[in-house]
Amino acid sequence: MNDQIENKFSYHAPKPGQPEIYQEIREKAKELAYLIDQKAPDSREKSLATTNLEQAAFWANAAISRN
Template identity: 75%
Template sequence: MEKNQQIENNFTYHAPKDGQPAKYEAIRAKAKELAYLIDELCPSSREKSLAFTNLEQAIFWSNAAIARNE
């Protein structure tokens, strides 16, 4: 069976390369700022919880983009 390169890439551990940890930290820092703003301005609700969940997903996928494609 021929290997699918995207599957191979997506399901492989990608050790951080030079400069990547700083990129991950920059993304997390900005997301944390937004998380605090959401926490301050939004009432406790399902919607607020979803906002936090989707922010976490945005961080995850941003980091995956860096890890998988650089």
């Protein structure tokens, strides 16, 4: 059995305080997403910036839930 695989592909119920942290990260990412949307011209680069911001928020929350 590989502990890393087990951890990555298992459900991690939120521990006390974690939902608030997830929300804080999402709110800050949303704030930046709006800034990018307002200031950057519509383009592939803008789309990539938004996608990567979404991924960053996801992975930050995954780091909290998995560790």
